[in-house]
Amino acid sequence: MNNTTINEENEAILNAIKDDLLVTDIHGVITKVTPAMKQLYGLHDDEELVGRSVYDLEQEGLFTPIVTPLVKKQEERVTLIQTTRENKKFLVTGVPVFNTKGKLWRVATYSHDVTELVNMKSYLEDMEGEMERVLHELTHLRSRHMQEHGFVAKSPEMKRCLEMAKQVADVDVNVLLLGESGVGKTQIAKMIHKESMRTEGPFIEVNCGAIPASLFEAELFGYEGGAFTGAQRQGKIGLAELAEGGTLFLDEIGELSLADQVKVLKFIQEKQFYRVGGRKMKSVDFRLISATNQKLDKMVEANTFREDLYFRLNVVPITIPPLRERSSDIIPLIHHFLQEFSKKHHRDISFDKNTLYLLSELEWKGNVRELMNMIERLIVTSSSRVITANDITIPRSPAAKKEMYDTFSKTLPDTLAEVEASIMQEAALNCRTTTEMAKWLGISQPSVVRKLKKYNIRS
Incomplete structure (x- = not known):
């Protein structure tokens, strides 16, 4: 087979290829091109490309970037996204072709139109950004909505509790709220009512522990x-009847006598x-x-x-965690009550940082109710605009007093060192840099560094 026949055969093969295929020499001059290339790149049939430089075509804006110089530099396969003058996107692959001596001789490039895929990728990225924005906005609105109901929840435990309450609110199902006194069971019951389809109806609260059997x-x-001695002459409507169309909240239901439990069971089964x-x-x-606040399963x-009846x-049981198990809520709650009671009592009061730290370390056996009462008491009894740790009276149990006496058995330097180490540890947990720690503690940054080193604390 002579060279003319070989060239004719190669030309026929190139013309038969439907994809875009372009071959250049090492200087970027086009030596071969398939007819499909003109259609893909929006060229006229009479536009001749063989003999032209891809560098010139890039300058003219036909396509960019060009793959030839990259293949020439790396002498290996290179793939990139190319943009045409009609703003189409092509996935272009350049392949090095070596001669018999192993020298780079030609660069063959083939491409596929991926405009739709690239546009889809861009669209999906925009959608992801929009979804993230909407999710952030929903989270913000949900948080603000919870605050409108009187809730401040930063801890994951309380957030899960409130999410569960919100989830079951629009479903007419019995809900049992469990938790210690003062955690906010009544407030959550009211929130469920307000979020339910019965929000226009009454919310009737029955404190089972406050009514004599x-x-x-x-x-x-x-x-x-x-009906009995001392009864009103005209009779009286009961709390159950007042709950028509709304929510009946039986608080402290664990305090019911066994006889009353039977009556309540029959009532909630038949609603008659x-x-x-x-x-x-x-x-x-x-x-x-x-x-x-009772453990009904144990009862x-x-x-x-x-x-x-149980x-x-x-x-749907919802357990509300005690305040000591969600300590990250304490300081936000303090700020919430501070704002609420300052407005209520027309006082301009604030807490210093040491006071906030002290309050956040207390056990709060009375939970949110105890915290709320203490904040209101401090606001109305404070003689200054800034409440300090000296204004706080903490009742101590015998065990706590014993611990205090044990502390006094140590030397003053040892006791002060323990306190300082504890404060430095807390600052390291709450601050990102030693400069921030210095500002938070009210000391210089070099002092912070020395004390961290002294107590072997990592910032």
């Missing part, structure tokens, strides 16, 4: 006139009842939320709480 039935179901001394069955439509085991109440 002898009066509970009459208070809950009401009574007819003359008789007034005391009455013979007419009354029906009421309500959503039930219960709360207790069931001890036969002091009915198992069937299961009826415990459809």
Whole structure:
């Protein structure tokens, strides 16, 4: 086969290739090109490319960047995204071609139109950014919404609790709120009511622990006139009847007597009842939320709480963590109550940093209620605009007093060193740099560095 036949065969093969294929010499001059190339790059049929330089074509804006110089430099396959003058995107691959002596001889490039893929990638990136923005906005709105209900929740534990309450709010299902006294069970019950489909209806709270057992039935179901000695002549509507169309909140339900538990069980099962001394069955439509600081499962085991009532109440249990288990909420709560009570009592009061630190370290056995009461007391009794640690009186248990006496058994330098080390450790946890620590502690940055080194604390 002679050279003419070989050239004709090569030309036929190139013309048969449907993809864009372009071959240049090592100087970037085009030696071969497929007909498909003109269509892909938007060229006219009469535009001749063979003999032209890809460098010139790039200058003219036909496409950019060019792959030839990169292949020439690296002498290996190179792939990049190329943009044409019609703003199309091509995935271009340049392949080095070596002669029999191993020298770079030609650069063959082939490309595929990936305009749609690139546009889709850009679109998806924009959508991800928009979704992230919307998610951030929703989180912000949810946080603001929770604050409107009187909640300050920075800790993951409390956020999960509030999210669960919000999730079940629009479902007419029995909810049992569990937690120690003062954690905010009543506030969460009110939030569930406000977020529910019954928000236009009443929220009726029944404190089961505050009503004597002898009066509970009459208070809950009401009574007819003359039903018992001392009853009102015209009778009385019970709290259950007042809850029509709304939410009935049975607080401290663990305090009910076994006899009253039977009546409550029948009532919440059938949503029907008789007034005391009455013979007419009354029906009421309500959503039930219960709360207790008792461990009802243990009470069931001890036969002091009915198992069937427990299961009826415990459809969706929500446990509210005590304040000591969500210490990251303490300082935000302090600021929240400070703002609330300063406005209420027309006082311009603030806390110094040492006071905030002291308050954040307390156990708060009375939970949020105890914290709220202390902040209000400090605001109304403070004689200065800045509340300091000297203004805080902390009741001490015998164990705490013993610990205090044990502390006094040490020398003053040892005691001061322990306190200083503790404060430096706290500053290291809350600050990112030694400069920030210095500002927070009110000392110089070199002093911070020396003290960190002295107590072997890593910043």
